[in-house]
Amino acid sequence: MELNKTTAGELLNGTGTNPMKDTLKKWKDVYLEVSLHTKGARPRFRNPAKDSGEWITPPRWLGEEYQRLFDDFLLARHPREPEVTRDWRYSQYRSFTKAPFGMLNDILRGAIFQDSQYSIVLPDKEDNDYIWGNNFQGKDLIQFFDEAVVPAVNEDPNGLVVRIPSKPWYEQVASRLEVDVFFVNSKDIVYFDSSGLVFKRGQYGFYITEVAIFRYVKGNNNLYELETRGYFSHRLGHIPATVAGGVWNTDGYYDSYFDKAIAAANEFIASFSAEQMVDKEASHPFITQLEPEECPTCHGLKQMRLTDQHTGDPRVVTCEKCKGRGTVSRNPADRLMVSMEDWSQLGDGGTKITNPDVSINKYHREKNVQVMDLILRALNLLNIDAAQSGAAKAIDLEKLLLFIAMVSNNVWGRLIFESLRDIIAYRNIRVLDPTIGPVPYIYDFTFIKPSQFQVKTAADLMQELTDATKGNIPGYIRKRQVTDFVDKRFAGDDIFQRKTAVIAELDDLYVFTPDERLTMRTTGEVSTPDLVFSRKLPGILDELVRDNGAKWFFSVKIDELKKIVDEAIKPFIPAQQPAFRNENGENDDET
Numbered sequence: 001m002e003l004n005k006t007t008a009g010e011l012l013n014g015t016g017t018n019p020m021k022d023t024l025k026k027w028k029d030v031y032l033e034v035s036l037h038t039k040g041a042r043p044r045f046r047n048p049a050k051d052s053g054e055w056i057t058p059p060r061w062l063g064e065e066y067q068r069l070f071d072d073f074l075l076a077r078h079p080r081e082p083e084v085t086r087d088w089r090y091s092q093y094r095s096f097t098k099a100p101f102g103m104l105n106d107i108l109r110g111a112i113f114q115d116s117q118y119s120i121v122l123p124d125k126e127d128n129d130y131i132w133g134n135n136f137q138g139k140d141l142i143q144f145f146d147e148a149v150v151p152a153v154n155e156d157p158n159g160l161v162v163r164i165p166s167k168p169w170y171e172q173v174a175s176r177l178e179v180d181v182f183f184v185n186s187k188d189i190v191y192f193d194s195s196g197l198v199f200k201r202g203q204y205g206f207y208i209t210e211v212a213i214f215r216y217v218k219g220n221n222n223l224y225e226l227e228t229r230g231y232f233s234h235r236l237g238h239i240p241a242t243v244a245g246g247v248w249n250t251d252g253y254y255d256s257y258f259d260k261a262i263a264a265a266n267e268f269i270a271s272f273s274a275e276q277m278v279d280k281e282a283s284h285p286f287i288t289q290l291e292p293e294e295c296p297t298c299h300g301l302k303q304m305r306l307t308d309q310h311t312g313d314p315r316v317v318t319c320e321k322c323k324g325r326g327t328v329s330r331n332p333a334d335r336l337m338v339s340m341e342d343w344s345q346l347g348d349g350g351t352k353i354t355n356p357d358v359s360i361n362k363y364h365r366e367k368n369v370q371v372m373d374l375i376l377r378a379l380n381l382l383n384i385d386a387a388q389s390g391a392a393k394a395i396d397l398e399k400l401l402l403f404i405a406m407v408s409n410n411v412w413g414r415l416i417f418e419s420l421r422d423i424i425a426y427r428n429i430r431v432l433d434p435t436i437g438p439v440p441y442i443y444d445f446t447f448i449k450p451s452q453f454q455v456k457t458a459a460d461l462m463q464e465l466t467d468a469t470k471g472n473i474p475g476y477i478r479k480r481q482v483t484d485f486v487d488k489r490f491a492g493d494d495i496f497q498r499k500t501a502v503i504a505e506l507d508d509l510y511v512f513t514p515d516e517r518l519t520m521r522t523t524g525e526v527s528t529p530d531l532v533f534s535r536k537l538p539g540i541l542d543e544l545v546r547d548n549g550a551k552w553f554f555s556v557k558i559d560e561l562k563k564i565v566d567e568a569i570k571p572f573i574p575a576q577q578p579a580f581r582n583e584n585g586e587n588d589d590e591t
Contacts, residue, residue: 003195005214005226008207011190011198012216012224020191026253027158027186034256035155036066037265038105040098043070045090046083056091074269088280089273096272097265097375101258104379105151107400112408113146115487117450120420123443126176127427131420136181141423144181145416149244152183153411157246157254160184160192160199161415163422164206164213164240168231176427181419183244197239211235235439240422245410257407261378268371275364285355292327295319302326404453412449420447458489469513478511479504495550499541505558506565509534529573540568 001007001019010016018024035041041062047054061067075089120142122128136144152159165172166180184199191198197208205216205224215231216224234240246254256262294300298319305316318324376382380400425440432439465481483504490496503510509517509530517534520526544564545553 003191003193003198003207005207008191008196008198008214009205009216009224009226012200012205018191020193023253024186024189026251027156027189030158030253030255031156031186032065032069033262033266034258036069037095037097037262038101038151038155038258040095041066042093042095043067043075043090045087047087047091060095074266075273077270077274085277089277092276093269093273096372097268100261100372100375100379100381101154101265104258104381105154107381108154108404108407109146109150111404111453112150112411112450113142114450115491117452118142118412119446119448121446122420122424123445124424124428127424130176130427131423135178141181141419142416145411145419149183149415150407150411152185153244153246153407153415154257156183156185157244157256158186158189159244160189160197160241161244161419162197162199162208162241163419163426164208165232165234165426168215168227168229169233170229179423179426181423184241192241194239197241206231208239208241210238234426236422236425242415242418245414257403258379261375264371264374264378268368268375271364271371272368275361275368278360278364282356283358283361295322295326295328297321298326300326401453408450408453417447417449420445458485461485461488475508475511482511495545495553498554499538499545502541502558502561503537506562507534507537510537532572532574533569536569536572537565540565543568 001017007016011018039062040060042058042060044055044057044061044067047056070090070093075086075093078086120131122131131141134140137148139147149161160183161181162184163179163181166178172178182201184201188200189198190200190205195209197206199206203218205218207214207216212233212235213231215227217227218224243254246256247259249255295302298304298321302319302322302324303316304319305314307314319326322328373382380396380403382396421442424445425442428441428443429438430441431437461481461484465478465485468478468481483500486497486500490500509520509526512520517526517531521528521531544561
């Protein structure tokens with residue numbers, strides 16, 4: 001079809017023929033099947049405790065599309081069961097599969113967004129401050145990708161990361177454009193190919209081409225109408241949107257990175273529900289007892305006629321044997337008072353407590369443990385299993401790191417890089433040809449993406465540094481290890497991190513031990529002033545921070561700071577020893 005402003009409006013309003021209808025359904029089905037587990041969706045149900053047909057909508061009920069998955073697929077294992085039984089199973093459903101997917105999301109985010117593993121520096125200070133400011137839904141750019149985009153990518157691999165100006169051209173008042181970066185779920189995409197992108201976002205619809213953006217507003221009639229003034233002429237030469245990405249399949253679209261675990265997760269839902277039903281029906285002891293027998297004393301009359309031993313008059317009293325019930329109870333909860341003569345006749349009291357055969361329960365429990373292990377293995381999360389050998393743990397850990405690297409390369413190499421490129425282009429306009437007019441301009445910037453993803457604790461990093469020191473590893477390698485340790489151990493102490501960076505810049509000896517420094521002094525590799533400088537530098541920096549404040553310490557240039565430190569350290573440098581004079585009074589270089 002020929003996509004233009006008119007046909008885009010028809011697609012938004014559902015009045016036109018959409019050639020991507022089948023493809024969009026496949027994208028949406030991928031999103032629904034994965035997000036049911038990652039979001040922890042739950043089914044609604046009729047209250048099984050009442051006959052009123054009252055519907056109970058639990059927390060995390062996410063709509064009819066997820067309800068259909070429960071009704072027709074996940075919890076439809078017993079099609080002939082009564083409605084009340086199915087409603088009971090629905091009422092007991094809990095999203096246990098959410099935990100492993102959430103665990104892997106946390107591992108991914110922690111691994112690919114370690115501060116020490118990447119570097120982004122824009123030479124334009126205003127742009128650099130913009131991406132590190134809270135300008136992207138209240139977060140800086142990387143924090144936004146960490147918290148919002150990575151989970152969305154894993155849920156919806158056919159969704160889009162879109163970059164557009166946050167306001168239309170006629171509302172832009174800042175000297176540089178403010179750019180909105182957001183994720184569009186596949187369920188909100190109306191059309192997307194090389195000719196253009198059409199999607200819905202709240203009360204707006206957007207049509208984006210390689211040169212312009214058009215916005216539609218939903219009116220009172222729930223129809224989208226094109227804004228006559230347009231939205232923005234970006235002239236980027238490409239559509240500013242990037243497909244989230246995942247595992248490409250032969251059908252021509254992406255499956256989620258979590259796809260291998262979805263089948264096992266679906267099976268766990270059905271199997272665990274069956275286990276709950278078996279536990280409810282067949283796991284409780286039951287009591288078998290004889291029916292109450294007629295009281296042998298009163299013969300069921302509940303009363304007895306006695307003769308007063310003093311007056312000889314007859315009187316009626318309550319039967320002491322059955323306490324006025326007329327029967328002898330077999331209830332094991334009752335306290336039965338019997339005489340010694342009756343004890344031998346009581347036996348087991350006519351009551352038997354039976355413990356059922358729980359082999360079926362054990363079968364379901366073992367099966368569900370195996371299915372959960374399948375989920376964890378598919379998500380590369382079994383490397384923490386204590387029962388594994390060291391070699392098996394190493395293999396599983398390597399698989400996890402390869403998985404993290406695959407996701408990281410997609411997130412950093414495509415989504416973040418292309419977002420940075422478009423943000424720079426939007427905010428920097430040049431007139432290279434007066435006949436063409438202003439066009440976006442992209443300058444070179446520093447972009448180093450993560451290269452290793454071994455998540456280590458501060459203790460791990462300290463042990464590595466200790467081993468490197470004992471092994472006489474070169475100092476330049478130990479400098480990097482010190483930086484990694486400080487980033488991990490003092491992540492919230494910006495002043496200490498800045499201090500460490502300054503010391504690393506000014507002092508080449510700070511990573512060496514006292515014994516190594518003494519050896520270097522003895523061999524003449526370093527001088528006494530060098531040793532004094534290395535020893536006094538940390539204390540002088542502390543004094544400068546105390547006297548001038550943290551803001552000054554962060555803003556002062558390293559060359560200026562070096563001059564200040566050199567002046568402060570002069571009183572501690574020993575004066576040069578006078579030259580030795582021989583017996584003739586002549587100077588001698590020997591000391």
